[in-house]
Amino acid sequence: MKPLTVAEKTDYRETSRHADVLRFIDELRAVRPVFRVESMGRSGKGQEMPVLVFGERPGTPVVLVIANIHAGEVEGKEALLMLARDLPPTYFEKLTLLFVPNYNPDGNDAISTENRKLDLARLEGQIGPEGGVGTRTTGDGINLNRDYMKMEAVESRNLSRLQARWRPHLTVDSHTTDGSIHGYALTFDTSHIPCVPSEYVRTTMLPDVSRRLDARTGLKTFFYGNFVDEKDPGKGWATYPHLPRYGSHYRGLTGRLDILLETYSYIPFKDRVFTTVEILKDIFDYTIEHADEIRRVCAEGEAARPDPVGIAYGPPQRIG
Numbered sequence: 001m002k003p004l005t006v007a008e009k010t011d012y013r014e015t016s017r018h019a020d021v022l023r024f025i026d027e028l029r030a031v032r033p034v035f036r037v038e039s040m041g042r043s044g045k046g047q048e049m050p051v052l053v054f055g056e057r058p059g060t061p062v063v064l065v066i067a068n069i070h071a072g073e074v075e076g077k078e079a080l081l082m083l084a085r086d087l088p089p090t091y092f093e094k095l096t097l098l099f100v101p102n103y104n105p106d107g108n109d110a111i112s113t114e115n116r117k118l119d120l121a122r123l124e125g126q127i128g129p130e131g132g133v134g135t136r137t138t139g140d141g142i143n144l145n146r147d148y149m150k151m152e153a154v155e156s157r158n159l160s161r162l163q164a165r166w167r168p169h170l171t172v173d174s175h176t177t178d179g180s181i182h183g184y185a186l187t188f189d190t191s192h193i194p195c196v197p198s199e200y201v202r203t204t205m206l207p208d209v210s211r212r213l214d215a216r217t218g219l220k221t222f223f224y225g226n227f228v229d230e231k232d233p234g235k236g237w238a239t240y241p242h243l244p245r246y247g248s249h250y251r252g253l254t255g256r257l258d259i260l261l262e263t264y265s266y267i268p269f270k271d272r273v274f275t276t277v278e279i280l281k282d283i284f285d286y287t288i289e290h291a292d293e294i295r296r297v298c299a300e301g302e303a304a305r306p307d308p309v310g311i312a313y314g315p316p317q318r319i320g
Helices: 018-031 075-086 091-092 156-167 197-219 247-252 267-291 292-302
Strands: 037-041 048-052 062-067 095-101 169-177 186-189 219-225 256-263
Touching: 018 037, 018 075, 037 062, 037 156, 037 247, 048 156, 048 256, 062 156, 062 267, 075 095, 091 267, 095 169, 095 292, 156 292, 169 247, 169 267, 186 197, 186 267, 197 219, 197 256, 197 267, 197 292, 247 256, 256 267, 256 292, 267 292
Parallel strands: 062 095, 062 169, 169 256, 186 219
Antiparallel strands: 037 048, 048 095, 186 256
């Protein structure tokens, strides 16, 4: 019998602790041995950080999916466990999939009903799960999605090594919104770095994925942002800065494809998990169907990266 996630067991009233994630992986591996588990390393508080590896056939596109970087935004964590259980084996013949279901295990386990508590007047928080969620930061107080340049957190360094070793053609980062009230089940974005891969994702891949999802499920999606003035939407819709301390923009500098997913915080938790599962399926389908094109775009992106430049000059110095 295949295992259920904590979200499923509790009718979406609760989310998984890290021990629940590890237990689910062990139980699933016993009944569905189509993946292996490797370690990214350990978190700041010493917890194991597993990566689920599917496929690994030579020449297939490598897709990395990161969930729970902000441990109050738990939809991706539950969605990846469900996909690990339910994806048909045909996906593993055509893709190499890397799932990081709980990138912030220490923040995840600091579960409280006060974290991301719904406050519509301030446009903060989310609807469920009623049992609470974890924290935005790690156990050491670091926001991992602001740490890509500084690499202060051990979790950031673990992810950097994982990406350097696997060199994924596409990375997908799963989040949940804070902010504006709008009409979409999910908003998405890509790197704001001006390069061939970012342009491809923005103008070709994401519009196609959005159409697929709508046609198949009726779910509406759009590009991520917030209203410039909540009281006057006509003033514009703006996204976040292009700084490479953010994961999407950091990865844009590497000449690879990146997708940011932001499920809508003001729909129920169960709907947010469903939306994440379904859009990931369409992203995987698109990647399979356009594998050669994606490899070509990544090759162009890597070839166009600027040469390294010195940031400090002078004769070598010996200290001591």
